[in-house]
Amino acid sequence: MNTIIAIIIIFGLLVSIHEWGHLYFAKRAGILCREFAIGFGPKLFSWKRNETVYTLRLLPLGGFVRMAGEDPEQITIKPGYEIGLLFNQENKVSQIIINNKSKHPEARVVQVERIDLEHELFIEAYDDEGKLVRYAVDEKAQTIQDEQATQIAPYHRQFGSKTVGQRALAIFAGPMMNFILAFVILTAYAFMQGVPENNALVGGVQPNGPAAEAGLQEGDLVVSIDGEAVDNWVDMTIIIQEHPNEPITFEIERDGVRQQVEITPEEHTGQNGEQVGLVGIERPGNHEPTILSALAFGLTETYAFMVMIFDVLGMIVTGQFSLDYVAGPVGIYNYTGQAAEMGFFVLMRWAAALSVNLGIINLLPLPALDGGRLVFIGLEGLRGKPLDPQKEGLVHFIGFALLMLLMIVVTWNDINKFFL
Structure with a gap:
């Protein structure tokens, strides 16, 4: 139950802040945002605020903001159609009844001759006396079909009408908000937990462990291991874990004097079933934070997560790909459960790592991702004209289909890894 609650909170926060970034900057550019959705598939519930419908959907695999003009606007009204018109106080058309006109006896029924709901916003139609009348249409007018209301989208409210810069910012804003969220989470972590030492200082030595038997002491500063420089606790931990049952040489600094100590890490089973080395040392306690030190910690830790993720992506690009480097919904669920068991503060760092990961993955130049859309916007900027919308949509x-296929494969690999 704790894992499910943690997943709901973390998933909801990461996706909501990502999509809110798209929504906020799209609205600032004047784009009509029809829907803000968390999840995909059938709607569980929805509510409308101003011009946007906010929905929660069944499949927790992401979210989206549906902006007017991203897909071709479907205008189903053609010359010869009979439609019903309702008017506002300015005598402009506020509602266009396409069918079921009998349910709207107050509507004025006319036969369409010409209609433009994108540029000039007018309807020319014959009234019941056979007279051709031109009606002005309010830019926030709604079409009513099967009793479902849809706000019209004049061209200046559509995604494609905006400048390259405005569209690029609306797309980039989603990943950007994930990076900002990670920074905020890690800064809050520093305020609550203190700021960790930014070096490889030994905070404690476990009795009878390999480090204690080799003579390592609390307060020793690890400078390098097997000649490889160590800048922080994470770097040191990675090197130690990579050498179970293998002697490694620590260069340490104690009371201003450097010396070398040989330690053989004990072999232990890691979280994913792999064999890792441990020497029995503890991380030092945290410093009382200041505003500057907490902000600095949030920034440097966010950057460190970025570097780690790019390292993995680099391994994939250079042909060292393994499905074990990628986690799907099942894997994320499992790792979130492990983080939740370790405590709230471990869960905070895990949420920050997931947020950075979501931001970077979305910026990859792949179709259907934000990065792929930015590539098309960049090409448009270079060419000076838009690309064919149908080809881009294809x-x-x-x-998107290939990404869904990859997710299925990764999910099956996660099931085999964690449950079979």
């Missing part, structure tokens, strides 16, 4: 559709 590329994104294929990319």
